[in-house]
Amino acid sequence: MKLLEGILVIDFSQFLSGPSASLRLADLGARVIKIEKPETGDICRHLYVSDVKIDDDSTIFHAINRNKESYAADLKNPEDFEKVKKLLAKADVVMHNFRPGVMERLGLDYKAVKRINPSAVYAEISGYGQEGPWKDLPGQDLLLQALTGIIHLSNDAHQPPTPMGVAVIDILAGTHLAQGILAALFQRIGSNEGAFVQVSMLESAMDFQFEVFTCFLNDGYLLPKRSQSNHAHSYVGAPYGVYKTYDGYLALAMGAIPFLGELLRCEPVKKYTDPSEWFIKRDEIKTAFAKHLATDTTAHWLSLLEPADIWCSEVLNYEQLLDQEGYKALDMELMVTTTSGTEVKTTRCPIRVDGELLKSSLGAPELGYHTQGIDHEFEINNTPK
Amino acid sequence: MTKLPLAGVTVLEFCQYLSGPSAGLRLADLGARVIKIESPKGDACRKLAIEDLWVDNEDSLLFHTINRNKESYAADLKDPLAMVKIKALISQSDVMIHNFRPGVMSKLGLDYDQAKSINKRIIYTEITGFGALGPWSKKPGQDLLIQAKSGLMYTSGNSDNPPVPFGLAIADIICGAHSVQGILAALIRMKKTGIGAKLELSLMESLLDFQFELLTTYYRSDNLPLRSETNNGHTLLGAPYGLHKTRDGFIAIAMVPLNSLAQALNCESLRLYTQQDAFKKRDEIKKIIAAHLINEDNAFWMDKLQSADLWAMEVKNWKALVGEEGFQRMGLVQEIGVEVNTTRCPIRLNNARLYSNKAAPKLGANNDHIEKEFGLI
Numbered sequence: 218m219k220l221l222e223g224i225l226v227i228d229f230s231q232f233l234s235g236p237s238a239s240l241r242l243a244d245l246g247a248r249v250i251k252i253e254k255p256e257t258g259d260i261c262r263h264l265y266v267s268d269v270k271i272d273d274d275s276t277i278f279h280a281i282n283r284n285k286e287s288y289a290a291d292l293k294n295p296e297d298f299e300k301v302k303k304l305l306a307k308a309d310v311v312m313h314n315f316r317p318g319v320m321e322r323l324g325l326d327y328k329a330v331k332r333i334n335p336s337a338v339y340a341e342i343s344g345y346g347q348e349g350p351w352k353d354l355p356g357q358d359l360l361l362q363a364l365t366g367i368i369h370l371s372n373d374a375h376q377p378p379t380p381m382g383v384a385v386i387d388i389l390a391g392t393h394l395a396q397g398i399l400a401a402l403f404q405r406i407g408s409n410e411g412a413f414v415q416v417s418m419l420e421s422a423m424d425f426q427f428e429v430f431t432c433f434l435n436d437g438y439l440l441p442k443r444s445q446s447n448h449a450h451s452y453v454g455a456p457y458g459v460y461k462t463y464d465g466y467l468a469l470a471m472g473a474i475p476f477l478g479e480l481l482r483c484e485p486v487k488k489y490t491d492p493s494e495w496f497i498k499r500d501e502i503k504t505a506f507a508k509h510l511a512t513d514t515t516a517h518w519l520s521l522l523e524p525a526d527i528w529c530s531e532v533l534n535y536e537q538l539l540d541q542e543g544y545k546a547l548d549m550e551l552m553v554t555t556t557s558g559t560e561v562k563t564t565r566c567p568i569r570v571d572g573e574l575l576k577s578s579l580g581a582p583e584l585g586y587h588t589q590g591i592d593h594e595f596e597i598n599n600t601p602k
Numbered sequence: 603m604t605k606l607p608l609a610g611v612t613v614l615e616f617c618q619y620l621s622g623p624s625a626g627l628r629l630a631d632l633g634a635r636v637i638k639i640e641s642p643k644g645d646a647c648r649k650l651a652i653e654d655l656w657v658d659n660e661d662s663l664l665f666h667t668i669n670r671n672k673e674s675y676a677a678d679l680k681d682p683l684a685m686v687k688i689k690a691l692i693s694q695s696d697v698m699i700h701n702f703r704p705g706v707m708s709k710l711g712l713d714y715d716q717a718k719s720i721n722k723r724i725i726y727t728e729i730t731g732f733g734a735l736g737p738w739s740k741k742p743g744q745d746l747l748i749q750a751k752s753g754l755m756y757t758s759g760n761s762d763n764p765p766v767p768f769g770l771a772i773a774d775i776i777c778g779a780h781s782v783q784g785i786l787a788a789l790i791r792m793k794k795t796g797i798g799a800k801l802e803l804s805l806m807e808s809l810l811d812f813q814f815e816l817l818t819t820y821y822r823s824d825n826l827p828l829r830s831e832t833n834n835g836h837t838l839l840g841a842p843y844g845l846h847k848t849r850d851g852f853i854a855i856a857m858v859p860l861n862s863l864a865q866a867l868n869c870e871s872l873r874l875y876t877q878q879d880a881f882k883k884r885d886e887i888k889k890i891i892a893a894h895l896i897n898e899d900n901a902f903w904m905d906k907l908q909s910a911d912l913w914a915m916e917v918k919n920w921k922a923l924v925g926e927e928g929f930q931r932m933g934l935v936q937e938i939g940v941e942v943n944t945t946r947c948p949i950r951l952n953n954a955r956l957y958s959n960k961a962a963p964k965l966g967a968n969n970d971h972i973e974k975e976f977g978l979i
Contacts, residue, residue: 218795220787233815245787264857266815266838268881269823277838280818351928355856359835359843360915363854368845369919370769372759378845378852378917380835381768382757382827383813392779397949399786400632404607406793412607413952420948423934425775427945428620431667432653433920434935434943439653440919441769449746449767452652457746459755459765466765468750496654530747532765535820535827538753546736549810550821562821567777567811568784569802 219246220570224402226310227252227301228285229325231259233358233384234342234418235314236281237391242310242398243284244566244575250591251282251582252301255289258584272559274581280563282581283553289585292323301325303597306334310398314342317352327413338401340414342390347415356418358384365422366441370429370451374443390421428452445500447507454496455489455503459532460510466532467515469522474502480521483509548574555580606633607951611789613637614691615672616700616712618645620745620771621729621805623668624778625699629785630671631947631956634697637673637972639688644676644965645669657940661962669962670938676966679710687978688712693721694976696792697785701729704739714800725788727781727801734802745771748805754813757837761829777808831885832892840880841887845917851900852917855907860887866910867903869894 224247228239236251236259243249253259261281262274269276288304290297305311311330313320320326320341327339344356354360362368362380372379397414404412423430429441429452441451447458449468456469456477472480474495478487485505489495495502510518515531522529538544551565559580566575592598611634615626623638623645630636638645647668648661655663675691677684692698698717700707707713707728714726728734731743741747746767749755754772755765781803788799810817816827819838827837833844835854842855842863855863860880864872871890875883895903900916907914923929936946939961947956973979
């Protein structure tokens with residue numbers, strides 16, 4: 218039996234944060250029905266990235282919305298609204314990521330849904346919470362990175378503030394929402410009492426930084442300082458970083474500095490025998506390593522470091538990664554077929570359950586593809602006029 | 603506040619550092635009782651300090667941040683007598699999490715089959731660097747190395763930068779978060795059917811999942827993600843997406859149609875581009891925006907952008923952030939028992955924020971109590 222077998226999720230969310238949460242629920246065995254606006258649908262369908270499309274929809278829409286069904290309904294149309302209410306009456310989970318106030322205006326906020334279905338778990342993601350001076354600001358990943366200090370953690374000190382190049386806050390907020398939903402579903406078993414789960418991107422962004430932000434809170438508000446060169450983490454000493462070699466890049470994560478000096482025959486670092494210097498003098502130590510490591514190949518350095526069990530790795534791009542036996546052994550790729558019959562290669566759920574990979578072959582749905590079937594199945598035909 | 607959702611669930615955390623312990627922390631905040639099973643030396647994170655910050659001159663602030671709201675049971679897993687007690691503890695628990703390298707738990711006699719023979723309802727969770735099989739399985743599962751292998755380092759920074767790591771332990775954090783998802787889903791099945799589960803996660807698989815949009819696009823196009831020459835924000839998104847320097851700081855501008863942007867910023871040269879150019883000509887467009895924005899202050903531009911309802915934000919640091927009313931109203935900072943300020947759980951349940959002021963345990967602090975309560979003596 219799948220972990221979430223029998224769970225019905227009605228998902229009003231768009232873009233990445235909410236839909237990434239419902240994707241995980243789907244992979245764990247839930248049935249996810251996306252409620253989409255007729256004609257346009259989830260705006261993510263048309264968020265074409267790097268100009269790559271599959272059928273008429275963006276590649277990222279396909280990645281985020283596989284293994285789901287699509288039900289087209291105009292929530293401002295009373296007929297459609299009644300149909301959606303009937304669907305909500307059967308739902309175990311109802312989720313959305315609209316800006317604060319939108320679901321209230323539609324008559325689909327927590328209180329309203331609770332009246333329709335008291336045992337539903339109602340879950341929402343906002344940008345900045347439901348109250349306070351920021352509540353109406355757009356909850357968008359880059360903007361949240363800019364606001365919450367994340368942009369001051371990556372890249373060398375002389376570089377401008379640098380965003381993390383993946384929508385990390387969307388993804389974490391979605392991850393946290395799925396956690397809250399699952400905890401509430403667990404609690405509901407036996408009691409059949411619904412729950413209200415809320416996550417905001419602002420809170421998720423700070424939770425992501427909890428280790429380093431806690432440091433700031435307890436150290437007289439000292440701001441993080443990036444290394445001058447080979448930066449990887451503001452709070453970790455040398456050699457932690459990425460180094461250019463003669464033919465590529467090497468990530469070096471630890472090692473006593475004099476021992477590394479010996480092993481790599483890097484004379485200038487041997488004098489740093491006191492471990493407290495490895496943080497305070499990390500810039501000069503890293504500069505010395507950088508100069509030395511540029512003189513030979515990545516393979517050469519790995520051949521010295523790996524046998525000594527030093528934490529290190531070559532740096533790969535996607536092309537190089539996909540060629541690795543180690544990557545192939547993970548069997549991470551997943552082929553799905555969309556409702557229109559197009560094959561799409563994407564990645565699978567990262568969790569293995571009872572020794573099995575979770576590999577659903579269902580691709581993303583065309584807009585409204587499942588509307589009729591769902592109407593029939595749940596006996597929610599048009600209300601007579 | 604009403605009962606927390608995981609009240610009554612007991613979790614044994616055989617973990618060190620961040621991935622497993624961050625999962626344990628989330629489960630604890632959601633109401634589970636989390637017992638760290640530590641060797642007589644303790645979780646190595648106790649001695650791993652950042653900024654040389656310690657609590658009571660004993661354990662690092664870092665350890666306290668990750669391990670608040672838990673108990674500690676110290677046991678030498680190589681001692682047969684201690685192992686008898688651990689097995690008795692497993693027989694009365696719901697969840698086990700470990701993040702040892704592959705093979706270690708089998709040698710100790712605590713792999714899934716062995717745990718299942720003690721408790722068939724157990725949810726057994728294994729976190730590794732690269733999974734149990736394949737040529738990478740023996741490699742150290744450390745965050746920076748996983749980032750290096752996964753392709754992630756080519757997503758941040760500008761095209762003339764070397765590979766740029768994320769400045770946080772993203773692989774550990776995301777894998778810990780996925781572990782919580784798996785554990786909670788398995789608890790749901792367990793409560794309904796009495797069947798336990800084996801969950802396997804790895805930092806590498808979690809970090810590949812994290813890049814699912816980029817990988818799916820790469821599989822389709824065969825074009826490597828290319829960072830923009832300047833102001834990179836996301837390799838898949840066109841201009842103006844990124845951070846832009848102004849006369850006195852930086853502002854972030856997200857997905858904004860070029861004509862709306864040209865209008866709001868009153869930027870003539872930007873009017874020459876259509877939306878079709880946003881990705882193909884993103885480097886030259888970003889340079890035009892950069893040359894324009896440098897002439898005025900953050901406040902000037904933010905006023906223009908926000909009054910046009912365009913997606914923009916001033917870049918702040920933590921000092922500026924914590925002074926903002928919008929931040930303070932979130933009530934995100936809590937004080938824990940050892941006079942340490944830290945963040946709370948980011949999930950709100952039934953309108954309640956989840957606070958817990960219980961500090962991290964000293965090594966073995968709960969041994970006596972646990973032995974009595976679980977009848978291990």
